[in-house]
Amino acid sequence: MVRFIKSSFLLFLTVVGLLGSLLSCSQYSTKPVSRGYHNLTAHYNAYVIARDEVEQAEMQLFKTRQENYGQVLPILLPVDSTKSQAVKQLLDDAIKKASLIPERHQNSKWLDNAYILIGRARLLKQDLPNAIEVFKYVNTKGTSDDDKHMALVGLMRAYVEANDYANAQNVGEYLRAQPLSKTNTRDYYLVNAYLNERQGKYAVAAAILEATFPVLPKSEATARLHLIAGQLFDVSGQPAKAVAQYKLVAKSRPSYDQLFYANLYAIQSKGLSTDIREAATSERTFETMLADRKNADLRDKIYATMAVLEVRKGNIDKGIDYYRKAVQASPSSGQVPYTYQEIGRLFDQKKGDYAQAKAYYDSALAQLPRQSADYAALLTRRNTLDEFVQYKNTIYTEDSLLRLAKLSPTELNKVIDDAIKRREEADKAQVALAQQIADRVSGGVNNIPGATNSELAPDQRWVLYNPVALSQGRQEFSTRWGNRPLEDDWRRSTKQASEAVAGVGSPLNGQTSANSINPNAPLTPQDAVNGTPVIGGPVSANQAQRDVMRARIPFTADGQLQANQRVETALYKLGKLYKFQFNQPVDAISTFEQLLNRYPSTIQKPEVYYLLYLSNEQLGKASPWKDRLQTEFPNTSYARLTGKTATQSSDSEAQALAVYTQIYDLYKENNLTEALARADKALGDYAGTKINDKLALLRVLLVGKLQTPDAYRQALNEFVRDFPASPLLFRAREMLAAASQKK
Template sequence: MPVVVLWGCSQYSTNPGSVAFNNLTAKYNAYYIARTETEIAERAMRKAYQENYNQILPILLPLDSTLAMSVRPQLENAIEKASIVAERHQNSKWLDDSYTLIGKNRLYLGQFDDGVEALRYVFTNGRDEDDKNKALIWLMRAYTQKQDYSNALNVAEYLSQQPLNKEATRDFYLAKAYVHQRQGEYLTAVAILEQAFPLLKRGAEKARLHFAAGQLYDRINQYALAADHYRAVGKNRPDYDLSFYADMSSLQNRVLLNPNVDLSSVGFDKMLRDRKNNDLQDRIYYTMGLLAERRGRYPEAVEYLQKSVTTAGANVERIPYTYLELARINYDRLENYENAQAYYDSALVSLPPQTEQFKTISDRKKALDEFVAQMTIVRTEDSLQALAQMNPAALDRKLDVIIQAEEDEKKRLLAEAQKALEASSRPSAADIGTPFINGNERRWELYDPLLVNQGKVEFRRLWGSRPLEDDWRRATKENASFNTGTQIVGNKPPGTEVTATTTPPGVPSGLTPETGMVNGSVAWLARRDELRKNVPISGADFTASERREEDALYNLGKIYRFDLKESEKAVSTFTRLLKDFPKSAYREEIYYLIYLSLEEGDKNRPLWKEKLLAEFPNSTYARLLNQELTAGKSGGVPGSSANEAYDKLFGLYSAGNYTEALAQTENALALYRDSPLVDKFALLRIFLVGKVRGRDDYLQAINEFIRLYPDSSLLPRVQEMLEVTGRASIRR
């Protein structure tokens, strides 16, 4: 009889008693424990998750394996217990739920392949449609996390055709809205999210989703609809931080909807006075700064954002986003590229590398590093040339003005240092922006990222970008006294006022900071002689200064055109170069770049093409312009791809058909100018030009390659060819 009982309770039996037994033992043993462990882990991960209110809140929390590390034992235990159902209770109705638990817990742990396999198993072999739909919703989340949006939307399309219960409908809407949010389709995302709100229970999670909806509406400039959702946050028991940000966003929308309202009276001042918001004052100033920018009050916006940095206190994780806004305003609105560079640099110090915009910001910062270096050269040489054109007496007077400005700046810095020293000797917890330990002990500056970043910005403002080297401030360095600070602007472009301020030097030997230098003293005259040495008075020095300025303007134009993607400013810079240096060696390339930078419908565009063809009819740039319209029609080099075309051209070269190969290569350069192989075509052209046209054209082709393809991996080889050709010329 015992044998019969055991057989009757087998997990493979369809006997009603066996099924009931396995249902009961699965639910109240293995499955119950697995579900409980999962819920505990989910609550812990939700509590540990740090919302970033600088960004749009994700509709669903990301599947972050790092976040799951603290609850890994619970998740693994849940997987182990759910696996018991699969192993011992095959005929239980909780089998599908157990596989779904296994799948979602593996996703939490970052085991995506195993998690997806478990969820697919439910869809393929599941017996209950509701369980299959639940697994598919989690499968959507897995695809979304892996940025496989095509498969995620395919699953969504299938689910949209299925009869879903209330819980599954809610989860489906949230998962689908999240897919579109991750793709940047904010209008679609918020439209789907709106359908989920009637299915959500009142509580903190609903409050959070209302805030996310408000942010999405803000992104598509629907401020009235955003305001409705911000007001709804307070009706759903939010925590204090969420309530604060919702209130602040609501005030922000009031300003956007009523442009005439005063920022100081709309309610921000009340929030600043509220003691509960002492640790959130930086966010209030941040919002006020963005609103001031929207109204075109850029200096006011910068002031508010700087207050946001100084009042951040321990909230250092929010500082890089404030620096990014300061960098953007300085770059886009004020065109102060030096400050923008410094703020981008400070932002990258503490911005998490996994942040969505990290690479874009890093690229922009690198471009600005080079941009500021070239801009400094232009301003410096322009100023020095203006000084060189003065008569000796006027030059001495101008240098005296510069020295006096240095002394004034030195006194200001010393006064600030003295003030800071006095403040540090009597620390107070009430001092805004000063970090303290245990409320009364001041933290060392190098332990505080806020103070480190502020110091970096201030250093760059005063001294510019300096290499890591000894004695970088010595006046003996070339043009050292003219490289930073407010530069002397010469008479290019016309009408520019000549002013002068340079960076403060060190205190001269034998003088105290209090006394400084007196006009006419030995130290003053020595300083004047130092400055005069940098002025290009001789003809050779003046010519060298002009060449440095010409090269820097050329580099600035290319940075505008290719790195910063600002075609109008590139055209303006190139035009200035041509005006100041009408015989520039860069003329042919500049004509071509101006032509490319102008819009198709610009009336001046054809004029630059004609100018290039008239002055440099045999240049590579002229051939590119002549062939760009005909290459597509003629098909260029026969073949369906750049690889095939290159192989055929190289075959002609190897066979000695140099003239025909050269003609087809020049045609291919226009046809495949957007191909990754374009530099290989250009290198082949150099060889062919050397075979067909001789040494001078060969050298010109090499120099054109160096200018056109500065980032090519073939550049070292081409530079070596140039050096070899130069040595051969010397030997002859």
């Protein structure tokens, strides 16, 4: 009994002692017992839970990502507040759990790690300012070098996501000199590669990725990085290294899509090979891929790859056919605008068929996301081609109407009647085709018991529910009719000629080449017609249409004068498009010469002489235009630009300076399109002034903002050529060197 009492008393003292020790475990105490208690509690009650939730959120974002394999993939998934909504609850709870450590366990060794988790969670939520502050705090107050380095890697990533590349580069330079752990080295390399990729330094990004692979495990994420490394090597002109990376995808536990695209990209990288056996192997590979049922939703990608190879071999028409098949085989509209963009680019840059290029660019812009990197440049190019088609249509239509005015009444009636008949037949054919499509679609739905439009294949659905079919229809409409406003009676022949020239004798209808102007071409019945007559109407209806068509024909001297003025203006502007926008001096020369032959008294003659001189000089050909300009118009600014000195009036100089200031203000306000239009006009209006070189360089900057890199480099080359004595020449050459290096 006594022994039992003594044992109970000792046990009581032990419990009291332990409770006293625990109660004295303040989070600010440095005693071993206190630190041990808070380390244990902070680790298992907060840190582990928060870490697992952040990793779970990252894994979920990775699994639900949507890759655009038509573009170079980002090395790290860009943070997106919209996509992070799906994991918001996980991230919020992780922040809550991690925040318990600085609140209750200040003396814990997990304090810095908790702050880093909070920074990671805020980064994934795209709360970049707070994420940056947290990472900075750890770097300043942290006690472990490894934790500080980890925070700096997170800080670098946050700066990249905020597009603050200068600060990201500074953090990277500091980390490069630090002794990083294996994990921090891996993460630093990935963020650094991502930074270089975002800056367009693809070769550097690929080299950094290549150095990272030895420390990466085999996984789907690693397979993705091998695929990206191959893409980066491809765009930086290193196809052999690209193929090596594509082959490594198969060895890294890839997903089916990753393996599929790795094989396609590898074939593309070998596409320039002249080995016949290799080409035959590629063709058999494509046939196998197309026949594989697993690739049913990927057939458009296969056709697009076949198109790329044909274009590289110089088979432009065959490449365009494959791209069209890619559009038809596309299971969704996501890739369709990019395919239309490629077709338009081929018509634009390879075939010089600007009317067709414009039609495909229209279709691409109708579906291309406005935030796309290509949208602004494509829109600018489309607008330029709009001008081209407008001028071509004006020339062709006005010439057709002028030729009609010279016909006898009998000949004119026959032409109009033939045109009405042809239009009726064409409209009947269109109606019949539309009815066939409607019947086929309706029959397809009715023949599938219980089937709805949403359950059918894309080619079986009603056309208005099929985005690919809609896009194709839009492209075909634009090809035939041009741009038309959404309004009633858009095809009526009573509409103004200025609104309807795209439907008459225009390049968009395939009735004339987009590269030639032939006013003496034989007259076709459709040259006289605009709009659509009443189909199958009585004789009085046809007579009404004849009257409407006759009303457009310039029988009077004043009407013919106005028609010729429109042709003269269109020729002048078309020649400038060829010279400055398309960089086609041969077409510019032929267009300007035609302008001078048809309208020898044109008020644009001094500028046309000067542009003819520049175009011939660009081709290295001798021409009389410089001498004619200095002889006939010795006091013009264009004569001064050819080397003959003259005194510029102070009024012109003052006006030029005022216009330059206005354009520069537009540039600062980011009103770039208007600024470029005014700069183009001012260069012609104030050529030869002292401020002309500044105005020209400002135009170069605007071209760089709005147009393609090739157009920017071309504009810089023209500045270097046209202003050899300018004090801005050194700056222009620096810009040209930087642009060429980036290319």
